[in-house]
Amino acid sequence: MSLLQIAKLSGGYGDVDIITGIDMHVGAKEIVTIAGTNGAGKSTLIKAAMGILPRIAGTMVFDGIDLMKLQIEDRVRIGISYVPQVRNVFGTLTVLENLQVVEHAPGKSARIRDMFDLFPALAGRRGTYAENLSGGERQQLAFARALMSSPRLILLDEPSAALSPALTDQVFEEVKRLPQADVAVLMVEQRARQALAFSDRGYILDAGRIVLSDTGASLLANEEMGDVYIGRGQSQAAMPHAPSTHV
Amino acid sequence: MDWISIANAVINGVVIGMLLALPALAITLVFGIARFPNAATGDYMTLGAYTTIASQMFLGGSIVVAVLGAMTMTAAISLLMYFWVFRALAERSHVSRLIASIGVAFAVRSTITFFAGQDQYVVDLPLVRAWNFGGIRILPTDLYIVGAALIALLLVFCVMYLTPTGRRMRAIADSPELAAASGIRARRVMIFLWAVAGAFCGLGGALLGIKAVVLPELGWELLMPMFAGVILGGIGSPVGAVLGIVTFSIAQEVASLFVGPAYKVVLAFLILLCVLLLRPQGMFGRPIAAR
Numbered sequence: 034m035s036l037l038q039i040a041k042l043s044g045g046y047g048d049v050d051i052i053t054g055i056d057m058h059v060g061a062k063e064i065v066t067i068a069g070t071n072g073a074g075k076s077t078l079i080k081a082a083m084g085i086l087p088r089i090a091g092t093m094v095f096d097g098i099d100l101m102k103l104q105i106e107d108r109v110r111i112g113i114s115y116v117p118q119v120r121n122v123f124g125t126l127t128v129l130e131n132l133q134v135v136e137h138a139p140g141k142s143a144r145i146r147d148m149f150d151l152f153p154a155l156a157g158r159r160g161t162y163a164e165n166l167s168g169g170e171r172q173q174l175a176f177a178r179a180l181m182s183s184p185r186l187i188l189l190d191e192p193s194a195a196l197s198p199a200l201t202d203q204v205f206e207e208v209k210r211l212p213q214a215d216v217a218v219l220m221v222e223q224r225a226r227q228a229l230a231f232s233d234r235g236y237i238l239d240a241g242r243i244v245l246s247d248t249g250a251s252l253l254a255n256e257e258m259g260d261v262y263i264g265r266g267q268s269q270a271a272m273p274h275a276p277s278t279h280v
Numbered sequence: 281m282d283w284i285s286i287a288n289a290v291i292n293g294v295v296i297g298m299l300l301a302l303p304a305l306a307i308t309l310v311f312g313i314a315r316f317p318n319a320a321t322g323d324y325m326t327l328g329a330y331t332t333i334a335s336q337m338f339l340g341g342s343i344v345v346a347v348l349g350a351m352t353m354t355a356a357i358s359l360l361m362y363f364w365v366f367r368a369l370a371e372r373s374h375v376s377r378l379i380a381s382i383g384v385a386f387a388v389r390s391t392i393t394f395f396a397g398q399d400q401y402v403v404d405l406p407l408v409r410a411w412n413f414g415g416i417r418i419l420p421t422d423l424y425i426v427g428a429a430l431i432a433l434l435l436v437f438c439v440m441y442l443t444p445t446g447r448r449m450r451a452i453a454d455s456p457e458l459a460a461a462s463g464i465r466a467r468r469v470m471i472f473l474w475a476v477a478g479a480f481c482g483l484g485g486a487l488l489g490i491k492a493v494v495l496p497e498l499g500w501e502l503l504m505p506m507f508a509g510v511i512l513g514g515i516g517s518p519v520g521a522v523l524g525i526v527t528f529s530i531a532q533e534v535a536s537l538f539v540g541p542a543y544k545v546v547l548a549f550l551i552l553l554c555v556l557l558l559r560p561q562g563m564f565g566r567p568i569a570a571r
Contacts (some may be wrong), residue, residue: 120458121458122458125453126451134447
């Protein structure tokens with residue numbers, strides 16, 4: 034049974050639908066990547082799943098619970114976490130406060146210790162204001178903040194945005210570790226080729242509609258789709274051990 | 281101009297600044313968390329001053345009880361207006377909420393005028409002689425005012441920086457969307473915010489009533505200097521709001537020595553203009569960068 038089941042989901046801002054007729058699912062401990070061209074509606078889809086999109090229609094069920102009736106705060110309570118693309122930490126709060134402020138985290142002190150064990154770089158900077166952290170440390174804090182409530186599904190909006198290739202590798206390593214902690218991942222990622230390489234499944238979004246879904250490996254093997262939606266040349270160049278071919 | 285006059289003006293500016301720091305802090309908290317400039321702040325102060333006087337007139341009792349009554353009354357009205365007006369407009373633009381707050385300000389002032397008329401009132405306190413240190417005069421009442429304001433400010437800063445409620449307030453001020461995604465319920469924080477903002481305006485009004493003659497326009501006329509002080513300190517910065525309004529008040533009082541009381545506001549605004557030209561984000565504000 035799927036952890037998250039989305040059917041006929043449409044929505045957007047104002048009167049304009051950004052996403053239309055989305056059918057998708059995420060299983061427990063699964064990593065699912067949403068790829069597509071710029072403006073395809075990838076981030077909008079993630080926001081819809083978190084309940085941030087102002088207008089949505091369709092059905093969304095998380096572990097048997099109807100998400101359409103829940104506020105954002107209640108989605109956190111039932112086990113969904115969200116890491117936005119930008120402003121993913123509270124810059125005016127310290128590292129420690131960023132973790133303390135999360136609700137629905139039973140045994141908060143112990144959970145904070147767990148987070149510092151998981152992300153040791155943050156432990157030494159617990160009194161530092163988050164706005165003074167480096168890009169990599171910020172992303173680690175964003176993950177730690179999202180994991181504080183012991184979620185079963187984490188929604189990641191472009192976790193590698195604005196990060197160097199080295200930091201991107203580091204962040205992706207952290208994403209790969211999440212299923213080991215019983216956390217499923219639904220991720221939007223511009224570096225789709227790199228993300229699909231370790232994803233169980235993927236969806237390709239174009240103009241707000243899903244045009245293809247398959248396993249991560251199969252999507253990578255689909256040359257025609259890859260050229261159009263995954264950005265083969267650019268992505269391969271970004272891969273650490275990719276052959277240096279350019280289109 | 282001799283230095284003793286300047287020193288007295290500075291002391292007076294500090295006292296006025298400290299009592300105005302309470303509503304200024306309310307302005308900056310509401311601006312940071314509810315995200316609009318609350319134009320009713322001045323009239324909540326007026327309500328606090330009138331409640332202090334009414335409490336003394338009809339209930340007797342000590343000034344402390346009267347001031348606590350004023351804080352309770354303004355907190356209650358502030359919460360009522362939140363539930364009645366501002367909560368319904370939460371999703372509307374900040375301009376809509378600003379205009380609504382001007383409406384609330386008129387409603388509060390008109391209600392006060394309806395019951396109290398345009399007569400002048402004073403808070404009933406025994407007259408005390410100022411201490412004189414070689415020409416530098418300090419009123420014991422002013423020390424009480426500064427002490428009360430300092431205790432209140434310290435309390436709210438402790439709440440903001442040492443308690444879970446304060447963390448939630450700062451998180452919402454930082455990013456409402458991320459706060460919701462962290463499970464923080466904004467409504468509970470809003471109730472606390474409006475109660476604190478109201479209580480601070482009430483305390484500020486009661487202390488102002490001790491220092492000045494109470495009229496229905498008392499707080500409204502102070503609104504622009506309070507906004508100016510908040511801007512000078514840096515919008516959204518609680519520490520900046522306090523230091524900004526104290527600086528602005530000192531500037532006004534010192535300016536009055538040179539240009540007379542009629543033009544002191546003009547000179548203080550000129551100083552504000554100069555500071556903002558050099559540092560547009562204010563003394564403690566963060567520069568706003570485009571992503």
